[in-house]
Amino acid sequence: MDNTSQILMRSAEQFDGRRVLLVNPCADRLLAEMPADWHVWCWDYAPYKALQNLVPAERLSFSHLCPQWSALDAAILVMPKAIERAEYALAQIAPLLDAGTPLYLVGEKNGGVKRAEKLLQPYASAVRKLDSARHCQLWQADMDGLAAPFALLDWEQRLTIDLADQTLELISLPGVFSHGRLDEGSALLLEEPAMLPSGKVLDFGCGSGVLSIALARRNPACQFELVDVDALAIYCAEQSLQLNQVSASVSPSDGLSDVHGRYAAVISNPPFHTGIRQDTGIAERFFNQVTRNLLPGGELRLVANGFLRYPPQIEAHVGPCKVLRETSRFKVYSALAPG
Numbered sequence: 001m002d003n004t005s006q007i008l009m010r011s012a013e014q015f016d017g018r019r020v021l022l023v024n025p026c027a028d029r030l031l032a033e034m035p036a037d038w039h040v041w042c043w044d045y046a047p048y049k050a051l052q053n054l055v056p057a058e059r060l061s062f063s064h065l066c067p068q069w070s071a072l073d074a075a076i077l078v079m080p081k082a083i084e085r086a087e088y089a090l091a092q093i094a095p096l097l098d099a100g101t102p103l104y105l106v107g108e109k110n111g112g113v114k115r116a117e118k119l120l121q122p123y124a125s126a127v128r129k130l131d132s133a134r135h136c137q138l139w140q141a142d143m144d145g146l147a148a149p150f151a152l153l154d155w156e157q158r159l160t161i162d163l164a165d166q167t168l169e170l171i172s173l174p175g176v177f178s179h180g181r182l183d184e185g186s187a188l189l190l191e192e193p194a195m196l197p198s199g200k201v202l203d204f205g206c207g208s209g210v211l212s213i214a215l216a217r218r219n220p221a222c223q224f225e226l227v228d229v230d231a232l233a234i235y236c237a238e239q240s241l242q243l244n245q246v247s248a249s250v251s252p253s254d255g256l257s258d259v260h261g262r263y264a265a266v267i268s269n270p271p272f273h274t275g276i277r278q279d280t281g282i283a284e285r286f287f288n289q290v291t292r293n294l295l296p297g298g299e300l301r302l303v304a305n306g307f308l309r310y311p312p313q314i315e316a317h318v319g320p321c322k323v324l325r326e327t328s329r330f331k332v333y334s335a336l337a338p339g
């Protein structure tokens with residue numbers, strides 16, 4: 001079980017028999033082992049899928065918005081990686097809780113939970129640390145019941161990106177990759193002028209959709225399909241596509257779990273860390289599996305930090321890997337699946 005779940009188990013009596021909102025859960029057995037009337041809001045598709053066997057559909061949500069559940073006895077927020085994602089979640093949770101209802105914040109000590117007091121103070125009359133174990137802390141705040149209703153528009157950021165050949169508008173939300181700017185790696189991938197093969201193109205880990213929007217305009221013979229694990233990224237990509245009048249589909253997937261078709265090209269700026277620790281596992285699994293989603297001769301085009309040793313893995317699974325562009329920090333790779 002995740003460390004955050006283990007520390008929560010030590011306070012299990014606080015939740016027993018109560019109607020509890022759990023936000024940003026881990027994909028583990030906490031809910032099976034800790035009895036409560038669980039209502040679960042996920043923005044990460046992986047735990048959402050894992051919890052489908054444990055929580056009835058009407059009490060399990062995958063969305064950028066917290067469902068409007070009422071009469072809650074408590075809420076628990078598992079600290080997300082980005083502090084601003086915690087602020088975004090708290091702004092939605094607090095208005096659902098009556099005065100005196102406890103809200104718990106749990107997370108790893110080196111993952112920002114030490115800022116619990118500051119995060120919770122705007123909503124609570126009293127904030128205190130309840131427990132500390134397994135490199136984690138558990139904080140409790142008793143809500144003052146005065147939180148303003150949540151307004152999504154207050155949290156959306158709209159930005160204009162100027163590329164050499166076009167200008168595009170992006171919608172972003174807290175914790176969505178490269179919130180409020182264009183990532184240097186993504187920018188480098190978009191500097192590559194080579195056309196994509198015509199047909200269906202998969203954008204793996206689409207974020208707010210910047211790669212697909214720019215490339216769809218340059219490649220009118222391509223139909224783009226975007227996937228991401230993050231519900232906020234999915235919402236932002238949908239909004240950004242609409243704003244730029246680009247038609248494409250966006251759907252959730254954990255890695256390639258929910259990608260079933262075969263594509264003329266797959267484009268990506270793949271994730272290389274999740275949570276607090278650096279992790280290239282997602283990208284490695286992606287290289288391992290992506291060939292089954294490429295048509296014969298289909299192109300994998302991606303950008304990554306130059307220090308990541310991706311080419312041997314790409315060559316092992318897809319085919320010979322060319323460097324299309326590089327800077328001191330990033331490289332754009334292209335590999336063709338066997339034809």
Ligand SMILES: C[S@@+](CC[C@H](N)C(=O)[O-])C[C@H]1O[C@@H](n2cnc3c(N)ncnc32)[C@H](O)[C@@H]1O
Nearest residue numbers: 177186205206207228229230253254255269271
């Ligand atoms: C480096 S960002 C790139 C975002 C966007 N393509 C861009 O260029 O700005 C990687 C994206 O992968 C997503 N991601 C992380 N883990 C994933 C997984 N297991 N399956 C699918 N997408 C994932 C993240 O949410 C993030 O949006």
